[in-house]
Amino acid sequence: MRATKIQTLFLVLLLLSWLPITAATSRAALPEAAKPTEELLPASLETALYRLPEGDPSGKVLAVLTLVSAPGWHAYAVGPAASGQSAQASLRAGDATAVALFPPGTPQPDTLQPDKNVLVYEGKTTIFVPISETMFHAPALTGTMRVFSCSATSCWPSTLPVSIPLSGRDAQSLPPAESAPWWPLFSALRSAALAMPSAACPEPTHPGVPRHDARQDAAGKAAPSSDIPDLTPRFFTPALEVSGLLKAALLAFLAGLILNFMPCVLPVVSLKLSGLLAISGEEGKAERRRILREHNFFFALGIVLYFLLLSLVLGAFGLAWGEMFQSSALAVVVATVLFALSLSLFGVFHLPVVDLKISSGGRGHTRRGAFLTGMLTTLLATPCSGPFLGGVLAWTLLQPLPVVMTVFAAIGLGMASPYGVLAMWPRLVRFLPRPGAWMQGLEKAMAFLLAATCLYFLALLPSHRVLPALLALWATGLGAFIFGKSGHLARGRLQRLGMIAAALVITGGGLAFALTYAPAAQAQWVEYTPEAFAERLGKDNLVLDFTADWCPTCKLLERTVLTPDRLTSWSGQGKVVFMKVDLTRQTPPAMALLRALGSQSIPVAAFFPAGSEAKSPLVLRDLYTARQFEQALDEAFGKLTGKRLEAKNP
Template sequence: MSFWHNNWSYIMAKYIQSLALLRNCLFVGLLLTLLIDSEKASAQFQELKSEKVTPVTFTADIFQSGGSPLKKFIALTFQNEKKWHTYWKNPGDAGIPLSFEFFSNEEKIDLKALEWPYPKRFIEKGDMLAYGYDDRYTFFFPLNDDTIKKLKGKNLTIKSKWLVCKDICIPGQDVFKGRFDNNLNLTKNSKKVSISQGALNEAFLGLPKKIPFPKNLVLNLHKKKNSNELYLAYYFKQKAGGSSSLEVPRNNNILTPFPQSPFDFHKEEVISKDQATQIKMKVQWDGEYMEPPVDFPKNSVFEKPYLLRFLYHNAKGPVGIVEKSFSGFLPSSEDLKPEKKVALNKSSEKTEKNITSPYASAKSKKTQDLTNVVKPKKENLLLTFFFALLGGFILNFMPCVFPVISLKLFSLLKQKEMSQLSIMKHNAVYSFGILFSFLVLSFIVLILKSSGEQVGWGFHLQSPSFLSIMILFLFVLSLNLFGLYEIRTPGGKVIGNIDIDNSYRSDFISGVLATILSTPCSAPFLEVALTFAFTSSFPVTLLIFLSVGLGLSLPFLFVGIFPSMLKLLPKPGTWMEHFKKFLGLSLLLTSLWLFDVFQTIVTGPMSSTILILTLILTFFAFYSLKHMKLNKIGNLILILIPFLSVLYLVGIQLNNSKDINSSSTAVQKTANHPSNWEVWAPEKMNYYKKEGKAVFVDFTAKWCFTCIVNEKLVLQTKEFAKLMKDRSIKPLIADWTKRDPIIGNWLKEQGVFGLPAYFIQTSEGKLIHLGETISIKEIKNHL
C-alpha cells in the first residue's frame, strides 16, 4: 500500500507523458496523410498543366460507309488516358457533354453528328451518377454535297471542348487542323491519335440504332404522392412458357434516358416487393427554370406530349434506341396490384460480351397486337366491296355533302327537257369526277403509307392549307349563288337567268367537290370497308375506294339510265330563285364550319386573321367587278390581291406544318363535353384497367359531322350521363381535329382508320369497339 502511495505521482506523470506522445504521433500521421494526398492532387494537377501529358486527345479522318449510295463522314476519334472519362449527351447528376465546332477556312459550318456511341455508366465520388466515355470512342458527322463543295481544297479546323474527370474534374479543349485536297483527301497537321479504316467501320456499325419497343416492357410515368416529384416505373412481363429472369448489363442501365427538357433523370433503383421486381427512376421537373417557364401540370396531362428516348440494354437480347410518347402521368404506382414480373439478375462478363446489336438484323417487322379487341370477323373481299358500295350510296344522304348534292339536284331540274343521251353524259361526267377523286385519294394514301405517315378517312381536313383553300372556294361559290357575279357553276347553269350550259367541266368539278365534302362523314357499312382498305395492299385499297365512289355516284347514274325518274322532281319555276339563295346560305354555313375547324388546327390568331382578310378582299373584288367600271389592269389587281393573300396563307401553314403535326390535341377537351369527361391518354386506360374500373372513350373531331350528330343524340343526353354515373364508368374524350400521332397510332393498333370511333374498356380490361354509330341500349348490352 505504501508502494502505491509513494509512487502514485510518478506513475501518473509517465501516463500523461505517454498520452502526449500518442497524441503527437496521431497528429503527425494525420498531417503526413494530408500532405501525401495534397501532394498527389497537386502532382496530378501539375501533370495536367504540363503539355507532356494530356488526358484527352482527338483526331479527324474521312470515313466512307459501304452500301449504295456511298456516304462520306468526318470521323472524330477521341482517346482518353486510363481511368479518365468524358461525358455523354445526358451527363447524369453532374458534368458537361462534349461539344464540337467545324470551320472551313475560318468560316463556321454546321455539322450534326449521327447518334453518339453507347456511353458507360460511372459512379463518381459522393455517389454521383455519370454517363460518359473512357478509352477510345468515335463520333461520325455526315457530309452532304453542299458541305463537300465547301470543304474541297480548304483548310479544316475543328474545336472540341469537354470536362474530363478522374480523382478531380477539369475542363479541357483541343484544336485539330488539316487540309482537304480537291478529292476530299485530308492531310493532318499532327497525328495525336491514329485509327485504321477497319476500326472506324467497326465503330460506325456499333452506333446505336432505333429498335421496336420491347413488347414485354411496361413503362409508365407516375407522380409521387403529395409531391410534384415524378418517377419512371418499369418492369418486364413474363412471357408464357418463357424465361422468368432478365439479365441486367453490368456497366449500364436497362434504360439510359436521352436529355429532354423539362425532365431531369436520376439513377435507376431496383425495388423488390412480394416476389415482384420493379425498376424506378426519379424524374425531376425543371419546367420552372425554362424560358418561358413551364408550370407543373395540375391535371396530370402535359400541354403537349413528350417523346422520351432511351438507350435500351439487355444483356441477353437486343440493344438500341427505344421511344415512348407520354401525354401525361399516372398517380403513384405504390397502391397498384402487383403483377407477375420478370426477376432481374446481374449479368456475367461472358453474357454481356454476347449482347446482340440492333444492326445485326437487316429488317424488323412491325406487328400489331389486336388479340384483346372485340372486332367483326374478317369479311371476304366481295362482301367488303359491297359494303363499300353501300356505304358510298348512303353518303349521299349525310349532311356533309348536302350543299353539293343540292346543287346537282338543282341542275337535274333543268335537265328534264334534255334528251336521254345528254342526261346520261352529264351524270356520267359527274360520276367520273367522283371516281377520279377517289383514284387520286387512293394514290395519296399509297404515298403516305409508304413514307410512314398516318392515314385515315378525312385526314386531309387536318391540313390547314387544304382547309383554307376549301373555305375560299366554297365562299366564292356562295357569292355566285347569291348573284354577286355570274360564272358557270357545278351543275352547268348561269346564275341569274337559270340557263343551262352543256359544260361537262362543271359536272366534273361538282363530282370532285362532292368527294371532298363526303370524307368528313362516316356511314353504316363504310367503316368495315375502309378498315380493310387501309390495311390491305394497294390494288385492294384502290378497288375499295372506287367502290365507295361508285356508290356515291350511283343515284345519278340511275337517273342517267332511267331519266323518267326526273318526273319525281318538282317543275322548274320562280321558287328556284329562292332555292338558290338557300343553297348559297348552305355553302356559306359550310364555310363557317370549316373555318371553325381551321381555327382549332392553326396555332395563334395570325392565320385566322389573314384568312378573314382574304375573304373580305375576295368579296370586295367580286363586288367591284360587278358594280365598278375599271380597266383591265384594275380588274387584274382586284383578282390578284386575294389570290396572293391565300398563297401567302398557304405558305405560312406549310412552314408551320411541323409544329402543328407534332402537337397533341388529345390533351384538349372539347367544349361540347361536360366537365366530368376526362382527357384521354393510353396511360389512363392502363391505370383504370388496373383499378378495375370501366371506361368509355369517344374519339371525335370538329370536322367529323357524324361525331357531332352522335354527341347531340347520345353523348350529351341525360340518359347517357345517368348511365355513366350509375355504372361508375369513366368517360374519356380524345379530340383528333389536329393530326395527333398518339391518337393515330392507338387507333391504327385497333384497326380503326376513321372517325367517329367509340370504345368500351370493361372492368375486366376487355376492349370493345362499338363502331361509328352508338345508342344507349348498345352501350348497356356491352356492359
C-alpha cells in the first residue's frame, strides 16, 4: 500500500515536471502571429473623471483619457507633419458632441524617412475632454479614439473604445482637476480652444485618403458624395460676366484682338508683321498691294477657320479651352513644328510650306503659306488665355453648339481683325517702320523665341515622354540640315531628291518614334476586393501586399523593394499576380483577412500558391529585403514554376 502511494506521488511529480516543457513546446509550435503578445494592440486607453473649478469656462467636469503606447511604439500626434496620420477622436455625451483637446506632439525625424518630420506621442499622453453641465446629465461619454501607431518595423491602427458613465455621478466627489500635475497643460489647451474653436480638435487628413462621408443610400451603402459645398461665388469684375449671346460675342471679339499680343502668339505675329515690312519694300505699287491683300486675307481666313473647327471639337466632346493640349501627341507635334520653324529662321533650311523668313519677301507669302501660318498662329494661342476670355468661355461652353460656334467665330474675327484691315487698306502699311538691316536681327531674335516656345510645350509632357520628344527634335534638326544642303546648285537632280527623301525619313522616323513610344510594361497591381481575391485564389500564384498611406514602413518598402522593375521581373518569371490591399481606411473584409493570416500589424506580404496549397499561404511580415522577398517567392511558388525566381536589381 505504501509502495503504491509512493508510485502515485512519483507519477504526479513527473507529470508536473513535464507541464512547463509541454507548454513551452506547444507555444513554440504555434505560428509567431498566434502568440498572445502579438495579438495585443500597440496602444491602450485609461480613463478618469475630474472636477473642474467653479465657473470654469470649459465646463463642469473634465474627462481625462490617457493614451498608453506600448514600449517601442509611438502614435502619430495631432498636427501638421510630412508623414503619418493624426490621431482622431469621435466622442458624444447624449446628443452633444464632445471635443477632445490633444496636446502637441514631439517633433522628430521619421525613423524610416529621415528627410520627413513627424509629430509623435510616446509613453503616456494625456488627452482632455471637457464635459458641460448639460452633457454631464447624459448617461455616458461614449465613442472611439483612433490612433495610428508605428514601431521600427511595422505600423498598425488602433480603434480604442471610450465609455465613461456620467449619469448619477456626483461632481463634488471627483478629485479636483487643478491639483493634477497636467493642469498647466490643460489650461493652455483650453485657452487655445476658446480662442480658436475650430483648432481644438482638427479633422485629421492625409494625402490620398478620402474624407469620411457617413451619408448612405436607401440600400445602406455609402452614397457617393462630393466634399465641395454649394457655393455662391462673387466675381471681382461682375460687368465682365456673360449672360447673353450679344455680350458674349462683343467680349469675344475684344478677347480675340488681345490674343495677338499674348506671349504664346507674339513670336509668330511679330514675324508676320516683319514679313509685311519686307513686302512693303518691294518694287511696284500695284504688285505690292496685291501681295498684301492676298497675304492678309488668307492669313485671317486661317485664323477664323481654325476657331470654327475648334468650336466644333470643344462643343462636340465637351472639352475646356486648352484641354486638347493634355494630349502628349499634340504637344510633341507642335514642339516639332515650332523647332523646324526656328531652324528655318536660323537659315538651316528653307521651309517651302510655312515660311516665316523676312528675307523671303513676296516669294514666301503664297496663299497656302499664309493660310497655314494663320492656323498655326491660332493653334499657339489655344493654351493662352487673356482678358475677357474667362467669363466668355465659362458661359459659352455650356451653351448649344450653334452658340459655341458663333462666339468662337467672334474670337477668330477679333484676332484676325488687324490683318483684315490691312487686307482692305494695304496703304496702311506705310505707317510701319521702314525695312532695313535691323530686320535680320529681329528674325534671329524671333527664332530664339520660337525655340523657347518649344520648351514650353516640352514642359507639358509627362516625364517618360520628354526623352523621345527630344529625340524627335534632334531628328528634325538633322533632317533640316540635310534638307538645306540638298538645295545646293552643284548637286544633280537625283542627288537632291535622295537627300530630300533621307531628310523626310529621318524627321518622320523621329516624330513617329516620339508619338508611338510607350515605356516598358510595368507590373500592374490588382486592387483587392473580396470578389477579386476569391476569384483568383487557387487559380493564380497570388501575392497580397497589405499597405496603407499612414504606414511609412509600407511606403519605404514600395520604394526600395516592391519597385516596378522588380515586380515586372517577378511577375513575368513566375506568372505571379500582385494584389494590393489598401488599409488606409478601415475595411472590414480586408482586416478580417489580415487577422486570418495571423497578423495585427502591417506591412504584411502573403503568398498564395495556385492549386491545392492555396489555403496555406506563406506570410512575410514587417520590414524585409528584396532578397527575402525573392526567397519567399521561391519557397511559395518555386515548386510550381520549376525554377528559381530572381529579380533584376536596377
